[in-house]
Amino acid sequence: MDRFSWSNGLLEIDETLVVQQRGVRLYDGDDKVKMELGVALLSTHRLIWRDIKNHVRSEQLCTIKQSHAKIVIHLHPSSPSKEPGPFQNSKYSYIKLSFKEHGQIEFYRRLTEEMTQKRWETTPCFFPPSMQGRKTRAVGIVGIERKIEEKRKETDKNISEAFEDLSKLMVKAKEMVELSRSIATKIKDKQGDITEDETIRFKSYLLSMGIANPVTRETHGSGTRYHMQLAKQLGDMLQAPLEERGGMMALTEVYCLVNRARGMELLSPEDLLNACKMLESMRLPLRLRVFDSGVMVVQLQSHSEEEMIASALDNVLEKGSLTAEEFAKLLGLSVLLSKERLLLAEKVGHLCRDDSVEGLRFYPNRF
Amino acid sequence: MSFEWPWQYHFPPFFTLQPNVDTRQKQLAAWCSLVLSYCRHHKLYTLDVMEAQESPVFNNKKMERKLSVEAIQVVFEELRKKGNLEWLDKNKTRCLVMWRQPEEWGKLMYQWVSKNGMVNSVFTLYELSNGDDTHGEEFHGLEEWMLLRSLQALQTDGKAEIITMDDGKGVKFF
Numbered sequence: 001m002d003r004f005s006w007s008n009g010l011l012e013i014d015e016t017l018v019v020q021q022r023g024v025r026l027y028d029g030d031d032k033v034k035m036e037l038g039v040a041l042l043s044t045h046r047l048i049w050r051d052i053k054n055h056v057r058s059e060q061l062c063t064i065k066q067s068h069a070k071i072v073i074h075l076h077p078s079s080p081s082k083e084p085g086p087f088q089n090s091k092y093s094y095i096k097l098s099f100k101e102h103g104q105i106e107f108y109r110r111l112t113e114e115m116t117q118k119r120w121e122t123t124p125c126f127f128p129p130s131m132q133g134r135k136t137r138a139v140g141i142v143g144i145e146r147k148i149e150e151k152r153k154e155t156d157k158n159i160s161e162a163f164e165d166l167s168k169l170m171v172k173a174k175e176m177v178e179l180s181r182s183i184a185t186k187i188k189d190k191q192g193d194i195t196e197d198e199t200i201r202f203k204s205y206l207l208s209m210g211i212a213n214p215v216t217r218e219t220h221g222s223g224t225r226y227h228m229q230l231a232k233q234l235g236d237m238l239q240a241p242l243e244e245r246g247g248m249m250a251l252t253e254v255y256c257l258v259n260r261a262r263g264m265e266l267l268s269p270e271d272l273l274n275a276c277k278m279l280e281s282m283r284l285p286l287r288l289r290v291f292d293s294g295v296m297v298v299q300l301q302s303h304s305e306e307e308m309i310a311s312a313l314d315n316v317l318e319k320g321s322l323t324a325e326e327f328a329k330l331l332g333l334s335v336l337l338s339k340e341r342l343l344l345a346e347k348v349g350h351l352c353r354d355d356s357v358e359g360l361r362f363y364p365n366r367f
Numbered sequence: 368m369s370f371e372w373p374w375q376y377h378f379p380p381f382f383t384l385q386p387n388v389d390t391r392q393k394q395l396a397a398w399c400s401l402v403l404s405y406c407r408h409h410k411l412y413t414l415d416v417m418e419a420q421e422s423p424v425f426n427n428k429k430m431e432r433k434l435s436v437e438a439i440q441v442v443f444e445e446l447r448k449k450g451n452l453e454w455l456d457k458n459k460t461r462c463l464v465m466w467r468q469p470e471e472w473g474k475l476m477y478q479w480v481s482k483n484g485m486v487n488s489v490f491t492l493y494e495l496s497n498g499d500d501t502h503g504e505e506f507h508g509l510e511e512w513m514l515l516r517s518l519q520a521l522q523t524d525g526k527a528e529i530i531t532m533d534d535g536k537g538v539k540f541f
Contacts, residue, residue, distance in 0.1 A: 321379075352390050354379040356432060363380050367393035 004049075011043055018042045019110040023101030024049065027070070029092025040097055042110055044117075047073070049097075071097045071108055228282065230267070230275035235284035237261065238298060242286070247303035250336055251276065251288075251296040291340050292347075305344070312341050313350045313364065321354070321363045370408045373401055382432035384441060398434075398442045403451060403466040412510045415461050416443070463512065472517035475506055477526055480540045489530065491537045492518075 011017060024040040025032070026049055041048040074094045099107065234254075241257060242249055249257075251273070259266045267275075276288040276298060285301045315330060316322050322330075324339035331338060342362050345351045352365040375381040375397045385391040405424050406414070419425055419439060426433040434442070443462060446452035450468070455461040476495065480486060483500075494500070496514050501507045509517075518538050521527035530537045 346387055346390075349387055349389055352380040352385055352387070352394075353383055354432075355383040356379070361379070363378070365390055366378060367375075367380075367385075367390050367397070 007046075007048065012045070015043050015045045018044060018114055019107055021099060021101075021103040021107050023099060023103075025098040025100060027096035027098060029094060030096075031092070037100055040107065042107065042114065044114060047111075070099070071104055071111065073097065073111075227271065227275045227278055230271060231278045231282055231284065234258065234272075234275055234298075235279065235282075235286055238286060239300075242298070242300050246331070246333065248297050248299040248333075248337055250334060251298060253334070254298050291343075293340070293343070295336060295340055297337065297340075308341055309345045309348060309350060312345045316342075316345075316351060316362055317364050321361050323359055323361050327362075370405060373397065376401065376427060377430065379430060379432055382427065382430075382434050382438075384435070384438045395442060395445045399446050399449065399451070402442065402446065403464070406464045407466040410508055412464060412513055413455070413461060414464055416440075416459065465513070469513065469516035470520045472506055472509065472513060473521040473524070473526070475504070476517065477521060477540060479504055479506075486540050489537050489539045491532070491535060493535070495538070 020039055020041040022039050023037050025037050039050045041050065072094055073096070097104075097107075237258065238249070238254065254276075255267070255269060255272055258272065273296075276286075276296075279298070280287040286298055287301060288296060289299055290296050312327070315327065319326070319330075322342070324335055324342055327333075327342060328335045328338035333341075342351060346353060346362065346365075349365055351362045352367060354361045354363060375394075381394065381397070385394050402424060405411070416436075416439065420433070420436065425439055440459070443452055443459075446464075447454070447462075451465050453463040453465070455463060479501070490498075492511065492514055496507065496509045496511070506514075506517075515529075515536075518527055518529055521540075522529055525541070527538050527540045530539060
């Protein structure tokens with residue numbers, strides 16, 4: 001009886017029903033099995049026994065023998081891959097079908113026919129595992145992986161949905177900027193029609209949105225009064241620090257110094273740059289200077305280039321050779337500025353460079 | 368007699384190609400004369416660029432400075448412009464170094480020939496460059512390509528003629 005396995009009782013493709021008979025009881029060997037009278041179905045591939053409560057058992061066919069109203073079927077040993085069935089173990093290797101309502105002759109005939117034909121060998125078909133024994137695969141590692149994957153997809157979808165709104169916002173912002181620009185130009189054209197107050201208020205709105213002052217002209221030489229005032233302020237403020245630092249300060253240092261001093265009403269880098277550009281044209285004692293490497297400094301008008309270079313050369317001669325860092329330490333300057341000074345000296349031919357894995361070093365030009 | 372290095376050889380910036388144009392010109396001039404005098408001293412007639420990188424000329428091991436490949440190429444280009452160098456291949460891996468021009472070599476050889484009263488005699492090329500008689504002369508050990516060029520220079524001057532013999536080339540001095 002352990003050759004039987006559960007099934008859903010449905011026939012597979014390629015499997016056809018041969019004969020079926022009601023009122024059949026199963027015997028495990030000689031023992032009566034605790035199974036009530038049911039229906040025995042013979043198909044080309046299997047023997048299926050369905051009881052009146054619709055539990056179904058089936059098994060592959062093998063050898064048979066008839067006796068009285070019973071058919072004895074000798075079974076092959078079950079294969080190791082057999083699906084779970086009603087009986088795990090059985091000491092008999094044959095079962096009996098007892099036909100209480102007759103029909104065994106016909107059944108036997110058909111059974112032998114099928115046995116000779118052995119149609120289950122020629123047209124193999126796949127038997128799915130029975131419903132009862134089936135377990136879902138949603139647990140275990142595979143299930144966890146699947147859940148993680150689903151969660152990731154969910155997050156992806158959420159993010160892309162969220163950014164959809166952002167891109168819409170950006171589109172709207174562009175429209176707003178266009179709008180404000182057009183208004184700004186209109187203001188510029190009709191200068192006299194709007195009062196000072198309103199213009200100022202409008203400008204402040206624009207500024208808060210990050211749009212540069214629309215009335216400014218970017219070309220050098222003509223700035224707004226704001227920048228001119230700022231430049232004057234800078235001229236006063238930076239005199240003392242510049243003298244302390246030997247007459248030259250990098251623009252970044254100026255920015256930090258100025259904003260720290262102001263406390264409130266901080267300057268933007270752009271404003272500072274524009275103000276510095278105007279220093280020279282306003283005949284202030286300071287000026288903005290751009291080196292070849294792109295470094296921008298503010299230096300005193302009185303600051304002499306030749307003096308600087310000559311002193312640099314003296315320092316290098318004294319020490320034999322110098323790197324930018326050593327020079328900076330010597331003079332108390334920032335490394336950036338000291339390097340600029342050395343490069344300037346090289347440009348006029350007073351120094352020459354030694355570039356190796358050890359770093360960049362400057363020597364007096366003995367060539 | 369061991370080779371005497373110029374003062375620049377011990378000056379670290381010598382091994383960095385100078386960005387300042389004036390300085391660079393002076394630097395390159397010093398390199399050219401160094402290369403030529405080194406080749407003259409060691410009687411080198413050809414140079415291989417890869418080998419040159421490791422040669423003591425371009426690699427001062429004691430000072431741990433060496434000229435980069437790009438800089439070597441610049442030096443060689445400078446030599447080529449001056450006429451002291453010729454590339455043997457398109458990829459610029461090997462070159463001929465002429466620390467003395469062919470005409471000068473020709474003159475030296477002719478001087479030796481006339482000094483020994485051997486005008487109007489015929490010499491094989493081998494005799495000239497590797498013969499016992501020429502041992503001690505400056506042109507002893509001259510490589511064949513340079514020898515030929517120098518003799519061709521003399522030929523153009525009308526002072527010699529290159530003859531093709533059974534087993535090689537020869538020259539007759541007038």
